[in-house]
Amino acid sequence: MGIEKSPTGIEGLDQLTSGGLPAGRPTLICGGPGCGKTLMAMTFLVNGAVSYGENGVFVSFEERRDDLVKNVASLGYDLDQLIEDRVIALDHVRVERSEIEETGEYDLEGLFIRLGYAIDSVGAKRIVLDTIETLFGGLSNTAILRAELRRLLEWLKDRGITAIITGERGDGQLTRHGLEEYVSDCVILLDHRVQNQVSTRRLRVVKYRGSSHGTNEYPFLIDDRGLSVMPITSAGLNHGVSEERIPTGVAGLDDMLGGRGYYRGSSILVSGMAGSGKSSLAAHFADAVCRAGERCLYFAFEESPRQIVRNMRSIGLDLQPWLSRDLLRFSANRPTVYGLEMHLVQMHRLIEQFNPSAVIIDPISSLMESGVGNEIQMMLLRLIDHMKSRQITSVFTNLTHGNIELAKTDTNVSSLMDTWILLYNRASNGEHNREVYVLKSRGMEHSNQVREFVLSREGIELREAYVGPEGVVTGSARLAQEAREHAESKRRRQEAERRSVEIERKKAQLQAQIVALQAELAAEEEERHRLSAQASEAESRIEEDRDRMRHFRSGSGRVRRD
Amino acid sequence: MSAQAALPNEGSGSAVYILSLYVTGHTAKSIRAVENVRRLCEEKLVGRYKLEVIDLYQQPELAAREQLIAAPTLVKSLPLPCKRMVGDLSNRTRVLAGLGIG
Numbered sequence: 001m002g003i004e005k006s007p008t009g010i011e012g013l014d015q016l017t018s019g020g021l022p023a024g025r026p027t028l029i030c031g032g033p034g035c036g037k038t039l040m041a042m043t044f045l046v047n048g049a050v051s052y053g054e055n056g057v058f059v060s061f062e063e064r065r066d067d068l069v070k071n072v073a074s075l076g077y078d079l080d081q082l083i084e085d086r087v088i089a090l091d092h093v094r095v096e097r098s099e100i101e102e103t104g105e106y107d108l109e110g111l112f113i114r115l116g117y118a119i120d121s122v123g124a125k126r127i128v129l130d131t132i133e134t135l136f137g138g139l140s141n142t143a144i145l146r147a148e149l150r151r152l153l154e155w156l157k158d159r160g161i162t163a164i165i166t167g168e169r170g171d172g173q174l175t176r177h178g179l180e181e182y183v184s185d186c187v188i189l190l191d192h193r194v195q196n197q198v199s200t201r202r203l204r205v206v207k208y209r210g211s212s213h214g215t216n217e218y219p220f221l222i223d224d225r226g227l228s229v230m231p232i233t234s235a236g237l238n239h240g241v242s243e244e245r246i247p248t249g250v251a252g253l254d255d256m257l258g259g260r261g262y263y264r265g266s267s268i269l270v271s272g273m274a275g276s277g278k279s280s281l282a283a284h285f286a287d288a289v290c291r292a293g294e295r296c297l298y299f300a301f302e303e304s305p306r307q308i309v310r311n312m313r314s315i316g317l318d319l320q321p322w323l324s325r326d327l328l329r330f331s332a333n334r335p336t337v338y339g340l341e342m343h344l345v346q347m348h349r350l351i352e353q354f355n356p357s358a359v360i361i362d363p364i365s366s367l368m369e370s371g372v373g374n375e376i377q378m379m380l381l382r383l384i385d386h387m388k389s390r391q392i393t394s395v396f397t398n399l400t401h402g403n404i405e406l407a408k409t410d411t412n413v414s415s416l417m418d419t420w421i422l423l424y425n426r427a428s429n430g431e432h433n434r435e436v437y438v439l440k441s442r443g444m445e446h447s448n449q450v451r452e453f454v455l456s457r458e459g460i461e462l463r464e465a466y467v468g469p470e471g472v473v474t475g476s477a478r479l480a481q482e483a484r485e486h487a488e489s490k491r492r493r494q495e496a497e498r499r500s501v502e503i504e505r506k507k508a509q510l511q512a513q514i515v516a517l518q519a520e521l522a523a524e525e526e527e528r529h530r531l532s533a534q535a536s537e538a539e540s541r542i543e544e545d546r547d548r549m550r551h552f553r554s555g556s557g558r559v560r561r562d
Numbered sequence: 563m564s565a566q567a568a569l570p571n572e573g574s575g576s577a578v579y580i581l582s583l584y585v586t587g588h589t590a591k592s593i594r595a596v597e598n599v600r601r602l603c604e605e606k607l608v609g610r611y612k613l614e615v616i617d618l619y620q621q622p623e624l625a626a627r628e629q630l631i632a633a634p635t636l637v638k639s640l641p642l643p644c645k646r647m648v649g650d651l652s653n654r655t656r657v658l659a660g661l662g663i664g
Contacts, residue, residue: 094629101660103636104594104649109586110618110630117622139632139648 006162009047012229026163028183031190037166041128049087056126061134095138108148249284252462256447265391271398272423278397290322297356305330364396433475579611580640595634598651
């Protein structure tokens with residue numbers, strides 16, 4: 001199981017050290033002046049007393065009691081009250097070089113007695129010695145001091161007390177007087193440096209005997225709510241995934257994403273140039289989330305909440321009801337107000353507080369300007385992991401510059417995203433038209449088509465784009481195309497009508513012909529009848545004539561034989 | 563343990579010395595320190611010093627109140643300035659310098 005840990009209660013640090021500082025052992029916290037050693041040590045003590053039932057002793061070699069009380073009040077700690085409640089004891093060890101005269105052999109038993117007395121007075125399990133190196137300034141016999149320091153740490157170990165020893169950063173070594181030599185269990189290095197005019201506090205666990213620990217430099221933050229170290233969650237890839245879909249707020253876009261929208265808990269990047277409709281798309285998503293009765297947290301880095309509400313009203317989207325019902329919450333800050341990690345820690349805190357099911361970061365590009373290099377990617381990764389582990393669907397807008405091809409190579413964040421939607425303005429025929437394209441969408445069927453993206457008073461509408469010989473046709477070219485098609489179809493309809501009339505006419509003609517022919521036929525038939533009647537009449541007349549003639553001849557013949 | 567007071571006006575200067583020697587039990591260093599301070603006081607400050615020897619193990623709360631770190635420590639609270647002589651007081655020159663006695 002490894003060694004026993006004593007939790008610090010500092011967000012992030014306990015995760016980083018898998019549970020806290022080594023229990024019953026000393027830990028060295030070192031760093032330059034003003035890097036937060038004292039506040040970190042005090043936080044450890046106060047959290048121990050308040051949250052973990054472990055009382056503590058703070059031995060201050062530098063700051064006087066009043067100053068200390070004042071300083072930690074900025075973290076929201078009422079040290080006076082804690083002292084009165086006898087959960088924390090405070091001892092200011094004043095070392096005044098000018099008062100001290102070394103006259104022979106000595107030891108630090110006086111200090112031991114003080115510590116022992118203070119520990120017993122509150123039943124302490126934790127102690128902070130801040131900064132014990134001050135002793136080297138007051139006493140010159142370093143051989144005695146070193147031996148006594150070693151003995152002191154052993155003595156604290158024997159008593160099972162978890163100790164924090166602070167030390168000033170020295171040249172070429174961790175502390176000025178090599179305290180790291182005595183504290184072999186755990187060493188934490190704090191750093192406070194300024195890069196690009198933004199000051200950043202960083203923490204690194206240099207050494208942790210018998211325990212695994214994160215080895216990177218992690219940014220940390222001191223504000224009115226105490227200390228927190230990024231990552232607040234460990235960056236892992238073992239978060240649960242959802243099959244559930246969540247509508248995008250734009251019917252046409254849902255269609256493009258397999259008809260059902262984004263995956264719940266996925267991360268979506270919407271990139272596009274200025275004015276391509278990124279925020280509008282994000283606002284539609286926010287609206288859809290709130291409409292489903294879920295919460296949405298909107299981080300705005302360029303516009304004020306009121307401005308967003310007003311602007312969205314112009315495209316028929318009223319966000320005010322969601323704000324009133326506290327389903328939608330804005331957090332608007334100028335990106336340059338703090339460093340990147342301050343933003344990220346604040347975002348973490350707001351997410352913890354508000355517990356949204358969707359988060360919008362608009363735009364991520366301006367946030368990125370407040371950080372340096374690949375640390376942005378690291379921190380975004382942690383933020384995304386954090387949101388994924390909480391099944392929060394996140395939409396990031398990203399302002400891209402230059403043309404579409406450049407936007408596509410802007411991959412330093414896109415590789416972290418599950419769905420990437422590209423919005424662009426295409427110039428043609430003297431106008432700019434918006435287009436939308438789903439560049440990728442992990443784990444779902446998605447359209448490979450470019451659609452026209454129309455912002456109207458009724459919101460966003462996606463139109464099927466016409467694909468002509470010169471590519472996709474949008475805007476007035478699309479309207480012209482539509483008009484052409486309309487005319488064409490009308491022409492076809494008229495043509496059909498015309499032909500049908502003609503056929504009708506031809507049919508009538510043919511029928512007339514049929515009638516004429518039949519009449520002719522009837523006439524012929526009649527003629528035939530007439531002719532045959534004439535023929536038979538003639539026949540019978542000839543027969544008659546023959547008979548008459550026969551009759552006539554036979555009469556005259558008898559007369560002549562006499 | 564003990565306190566001695568005597569009439570002033572002897573040796574260099576006339577100020578009254580208020581001295582406290584803090585020791586930790588009966589270690590060799592403690593015993594040496596007590597012997598050294600007693601001898602010195604009797605030599606240099608006869609009649610105008612007040613010496614108190616305190617065992618911190620008996621009164622541990624005094625360690626913080628008196629701002630003690632090392633042991634043994636001889637604290638000169640008067641005459642001002644306040645001085646703390648740490649160690650077994652075997653370096654006589656240093657002790658005298660600390661006491662402000664030439």
